[in-house]
Amino acid sequence: MTITLNLTPDMELYLIQKAEQKGISVEDYTLEILTEYISNDDESKESILNSLRTSFQEAKAGKTKPVSQLWDWNVTVESIYNR
Numbered sequence: 001m002t003i004t005l006n007l008t009p010d011m012e013l014y015l016i017q018k019a020e021q022k023g024i025s026v027e028d029y030t031l032e033i034l035t036e037y038i039s040n041d042d043e044s045k046e047s048i049l050n051s052l053r054t055s056f057q058e059a060k061a062g063k064t065k066p067v068s069q070l071w072d073w074n075v076t077v078e079s080i081y082n083r
Contacts, residue, residue, distance in 0.1 A: 015029060015030060
């Protein structure tokens, strides 16, 4: 797939400089950072899903705690409205 981007002069200069530092073309550098961005996003989503799975499994097994134990302080409805 070919993508055309309208970059600001600053963005273009940045990409050129970074690509030169790595000794690769601007196209290859752009593809590299785009691939890295997409990969990191997928890893973040997977991490969140794994955390949710674990939480659901713990809740299903009865390993739950009152919400008040999750915070260092107790928040009451009164304390929220009386600020």
